Amino acid sequence: MDGHQSPETIEVETQILDVVNKFLVREVEPHVMALEHADEYPADMVEGMKEFGLFGSIIPEEYGGVGLNVTTYAKIVERVTESWMSLSGIFNSHLIMANAVMRFGTEEQKRTWLPKFATGDVRGGLALTEPNCGTDLQAIRTSAKRDGNEYVINGTKTWISNGIHGSCFALLVKTDTEIEPRHKGMSLFIAPKGEGFTASRKLEKLGYKGIDSAELVFEDYRLSADHLIGGTEGMGLKHAMGGLELGRINVAARGVGVAKRALDLAVAYAQQRETFGQPIAQHQSIQIKLADMATKLESSRHLTRAAAEALDAGERCDMEAGMAKLMATETALFNATESMRIHGAYGYSKEFEIERLYRDAPLLCIGEGTNELQRIIIARQLVARNPI
Numbered sequence: 001m002d003g004h005q006s007p008e009t010i011e012v013e014t015q016i017l018d019v020v021n022k023f024l025v026r027e028v029e030p031h032v033m034a035l036e037h038a039d040e041y042p043a044d045m046v047e048g049m050k051e052f053g054l055f056g057s058i059i060p061e062e063y064g065g066v067g068l069n070v071t072t073y074a075k076i077v078e079r080v081t082e083s084w085m086s087l088s089g090i091f092n093s094h095l096i097m098a099n100a101v102m103r104f105g106t107e108e109q110k111r112t113w114l115p116k117f118a119t120g121d122v123r124g125g126l127a128l129t130e131p132n133c134g135t136d137l138q139a140i141r142t143s144a145k146r147d148g149n150e151y152v153i154n155g156t157k158t159w160i161s162n163g164i165h166g167s168c169f170a171l172l173v174k175t176d177t178e179i180e181p182r183h184k185g186m187s188l189f190i191a192p193k194g195e196g197f198t199a200s201r202k203l204e205k206l207g208y209k210g211i212d213s214a215e216l217v218f219e220d221y222r223l224s225a226d227h228l229i230g231g232t233e234g235m236g237l238k239h240a241m242g243g244l245e246l247g248r249i250n251v252a253a254r255g256v257g258v259a260k261r262a263l264d265l266a267v268a269y270a271q272q273r274e275t276f277g278q279p280i281a282q283h284q285s286i287q288i289k290l291a292d293m294a295t296k297l298e299s300s301r302h303l304t305r306a307a308a309e310a311l312d313a314g315e316r317c318d319m320e321a322g323m324a325k326l327m328a329t330e331t332a333l334f335n336a337t338e339s340m341r342i343h344g345a346y347g348y349s350k351e352f353e354i355e356r357l358y359r360d361a362p363l364l365c366i367g368e369g370t371n372e373l374q375r376i377i378i379a380r381q382l383v384a385r386n387p388i
């Protein structure tokens with residue numbers, strides 16, 4: 001399981017996971033139900049996460065971060081998600097923004113932005129999706145027109161996580177709306193909130209409560225040219241997609257977290273609830289559900305760890321990350337549904353935790369590339385890696 005990790009790395013990882021676990025048990029779990037049902041932003045928890053460096057967890061130490069590898073990071077995401085998926089969303093998309101700067105930013109951009117991102121004082125996420133497109137990102141309409149040493153940006157983004165409470169976003173725009181192929185006209189900017197940049201409304205959702213999803217509007221919003229990531233126009237889609245392996249492993253880890261929690265709840269409930277004189281865990285149809293849930297969970301965890309270790313080792317892992325994302329998120333949905341059924345009527349009650357997992361799980365199949373898209377990516381890679 002930890003094949004690529006040195007004993008020192010494993011020791012550091014154990015210590016960090018222990019700190020995270022204590023924080024979740026003491027500061028998070030007692031409050032999740034209330035915050036979830038009030039759809040309230042967990043401001044105190046965010047302060048706690050800032051204190052132990054979660055917002056800088058994968059940012060290198062030389063830029064003020066903790067410098068964790070992706071394998072350890074994925075385990076943190078898994079554990080946080082077991083307690084509350086919304087909490088993981090607050091630092092996950094923030095770190096995807098940071099990752100774009102880490103991988104593709106100029107040295108000056110790294111020195112300017114990464115230390116601020118690492119403390120969590122400047123927080124945000126990734127602004128790609130627009131009202132007319134999500135999967136087909138080359139169809140975006142938000143434009144940035146050069147004006148001297150500045151760009152003037154106009155357009156609308158939607159479904160942006162952390163859109164209201166965040167202050168800075170990696171913003172995908174068209175710097176050339178005519179050019180073919182379309183991706184050559186796309187650029188990614190570091191976009192701090194300012195004049196002309198407003199979070200126009202909070203979107204109401206089925207689940208994933210507490211974290212804000214917002215529509216962002218840009219009206220003659222001006223950015224100096226040094227905010228263009230990497231300094232060269234036309235690289236935006238590559239820069240946005242470059243972080244997607246991390247993004248997919250991150251969503252896979254969330255899937256593992258939701259799937260594990262759903263299974264744990266089901267195993268406990270099945271031993272407490274009795275029908276016809278025995279715990280329902282003794283009935284074969286319930287046993288089949290538990291066995292399927294546990295087996296899918298284990299395979300999801302192995303795929304996610306393998307993809308994370310491949311990314312840490314610098315190996316190509318687009319197909320592996322896609323498989324992990326597909327399997328783990330479908331398992332999250334499967335386990336949440338099966339666990340709810342095992343809970344009977346109580347599974348449908350807002351007083352039981354499983355109801356939240358059931359509402360959270362479907363998002364994982366949509367975000368960071370829908371599972372329909374993952375299957376396309378996996379199949380294309382299979383063919384590309386096995387030419388005849």
Ligand SMILES: Cc1cc2nc3c(=O)[nH]c(=O)nc-3n(C[C@H](O)[C@H](O)[C@H](O)COP(=O)(O)OP(=O)(O)OC[C@H]3O[C@@H](n4cnc5c(N)ncnc54)[C@H](O)[C@@H]3O)c2cc1C
Pocket residue numbers: 093125126127128129132133134135136158159160161162205208213363366367368369370371372373376
């Ligand atoms: C709670 C939440 C948070 C989000 N956070 C963010 C965020 O922080 N930043 C951000 O930029 N976006 C965010 N999103 C948006 C998310 O990334 C998109 O919803 C997702 O990429 C899908 O895009 P879409 O909704 O436009 O669906 P569409 O692209 O319109 O797809 C509709 C359906 O068609 C299918 N489909 C599309 N193309 C193909 C194809 N070629 N072949 C087969 N099937 C296809 C899709 O799989 C889907 O089933 C968030 C969404 C939600 C719900």
